[in-house]
Amino acid sequence: MRSFSNTYIFVFSLIMVTIVAVLLSFVSTQLKPLQDMNVQIEKKQDVLRSVGKAENAGKASDKNTYINEEFGKYITESYVIDFNGNRVETDAFEVMLGLNAEIRKAQEERNYPVFIYSENGGPRKYVVPVRGKGLWGPIWGYIALEADLNTIAGAVFDHKGETPGLGSDINTDWFSEPFAGKTIFNEAGEFVSVEVVKGGADPSSMHQVDAISGGTITSKALEEMIIDCLAGYVAHFKELANN
Amino acid sequence: MSTEKEPLFSPKNLKLLTEPLGKSNPITVQVLGICSALAVTVKLKPSIVLALSVVVVMAVSNVVISLLRKMVPPRIRIIVQLVVIATMVILVDQVLKAYAYDVSKQLSVFVGLIITNCIIMGRLEAFALANRPWPALLDGLGNAAGYGVILILVAFFRELLGSGTLLDMQVIPQAFYDAGYVNNGMMILPPMALVVVGVIIWVQRSRRKDLIED
Numbered sequence: 485m486r487s488f489s490n491t492y493i494f495v496f497s498l499i500m501v502t503i504v505a506v507l508l509s510f511v512s513t514q515l516k517p518l519q520d521m522n523v524q525i526e527k528k529q530d531v532l533r534s535v536g537k538a539e540n541a542g543k544a545s546d547k548n549t550y551i552n553e554e555f556g557k558y559i560t561e562s563y564v565i566d567f568n569g570n571r572v573e574t575d576a577f578e579v580m581l582g583l584n585a586e587i588r589k590a591q592e593e594r595n596y597p598v599f600i601y602s603e604n605g606g607p608r609k610y611v612v613p614v615r616g617k618g619l620w621g622p623i624w625g626y627i628a629l630e631a632d633l634n635t636i637a638g639a640v641f642d643h644k645g646e647t648p649g650l651g652s653d654i655n656t657d658w659f660s661e662p663f664a665g666k667t668i669f670n671e672a673g674e675f676v677s678v679e680v681v682k683g684g685a686d687p688s689s690m691h692q693v694d695a696i697s698g699g700t701i702t703s704k705a706l707e708e709m710i711i712d713c714l715a716g717y718v719a720h721f722k723e724l725a726n727n
Numbered sequence: 728m729s730t731e732k733e734p735l736f737s738p739k740n741l742k743l744l745t746e747p748l749g750k751s752n753p754i755t756v757q758v759l760g761i762c763s764a765l766a767v768t769v770k771l772k773p774s775i776v777l778a779l780s781v782v783v784v785m786a787v788s789n790v791v792i793s794l795l796r797k798m799v800p801p802r803i804r805i806i807v808q809l810v811v812i813a814t815m816v817i818l819v820d821q822v823l824k825a826y827a828y829d830v831s832k833q834l835s836v837f838v839g840l841i842i843t844n845c846i847i848m849g850r851l852e853a854f855a856l857a858n859r860p861w862p863a864l865l866d867g868l869g870n871a872a873g874y875g876v877i878l879i880l881v882a883f884f885r886e887l888l889g890s891g892t893l894l895d896m897q898v899i900p901q902a903f904y905d906a907g908y909v910n911n912g913m914m915i916l917p918p919m920a921l922v923v924v925g926v927i928i929w930v931q932r933s934r935r936k937d938l939i940e941d
Contacts, residue, residue: 488800488801488802492800493800493802493803496798496799496800496803497803497806500807500810501810504810504814507814507818508814508817508818511818511821511822512821515821515822515824515825518825518826519821519824519825519828522824522825522828523828525828526828645836648769648915648916648917649769649912649915649916
């Protein structure tokens with residue numbers, strides 16, 4: 485076998501990494517807009533799913549257009565509030581995209597995006613994004629509230645890498661459907677959120693849903709996520725409900 | 728290296744393509760690349776995408792390394808191989824994120840983990856470094872296909888028995904469920920993939936006695 489001098493090895497490595505670096509940065513910059521678009525479409529789809537829309541996304545021939553159209557049609561208004569319920573002049577969608585950074589701040593300092601859903605001028609539903617830490621990575625979701633700002637109209641959850649078959653089931657319908665119809669305030673008007681109960685929820689309770697057996701840590705993390713994120717909306721919701 | 732001109736699909740070359748599908752299958756015979764075979768085979772669709780990704784990564788890496796084989800200093804050859812594989816994997820990952828976002832989410836880390844798939848480095852080191860590009864391409868395709876076939880086979884059984892679907896379409900009729908049939912939840916968990924691989928190995932060896940070690 486031929487022997488190679490050190491200089492040759494250095495030059496060879498230099499050329500190699502340069503070619504690779506140029507190639508990868510080129511591809512990355514070229515594909516970036518498409519990838520960002522995918523992330524946005526997914527978030528829009530999740531917002532729509534929480535109010536029971538976008539059900540044909542899987543069948544749509546052009547999913548992106550379909551989602552954008554649905555989102556434009558049903559999400560009539562969006563805004564951002566702070567912890568005290570005052571409006572913040574910033575884009576709700578941008579805040580939602582950066583929710584990961586937002587939840588690292590103290591509750592009082594976060595911005596809270598709200599999306600308002602309404603079909604043909606019918607009753608409004610309020611969709612808010614939630615995000616938190618699961619067992620292995622981030623978990624997130626979207627909770628839609630009825631016009632009374634108390635009853636949950638629907639919820640969807642998803643995760644980055646929870647245990648397959650156990651914690652990962654938070655993104656299934658059987659887990660998220662029971663959230664619909666539950667209330668987040670008790671009769672005295674105090675914020676109690678929804679409890680995720682191990683061993684089965686009490687069917688008569690308005691504030692309990694079933695946890696996932698074998699996925700206790702993820703279930704509890706999800707419960708905490710909802711409390712943590714919804715707490716910031718309490719002032720705003722009470723104000724809206726009183727008007 | 729001045730051999731006579733061989734036909735492109737000479738028996739010897741063809742063997743490079745077909746042997747890894749059976750006699751020297753990377754998963755069932757060499758038991759390489761098991762990790763991803765266990766992890767992504769819950770559903771058929773991600774398995775097919777991962778199999779295709781491995782085919783692309785492996786074929787291209789094999790050809791690139793084979794083209795460079797006389798220029799690569801032996802002392803840094805492992806690093807060079809890793810750089811080539813890693814580049815290909817990142818490209819595949821980026822393309823999936825842009826054009827097949829849903830699948831790329833399901834595969835999550837496993838596309839990235841193709842880098843550590845022992846089959847690929849094994850073929851680069853054992854074959855591509857010592858052979859010309861055409862045989863290297865065939866060898867890459869053959870081994871990746873051998874890996875992919877098992878992946879898809881395992882996923883077929885796991886999705887069918889675990890979820891009652893194939894490619895997310897319901898294949899087990901509702902009447903079965905009404906009659907008391909229940910999806911086998913165990914099939915969804917990784918250990919059952921190991922059992923399925925084990926059964927495949929068993930079937931293969933019972934048909935090919937020459938594979939049985941004493």
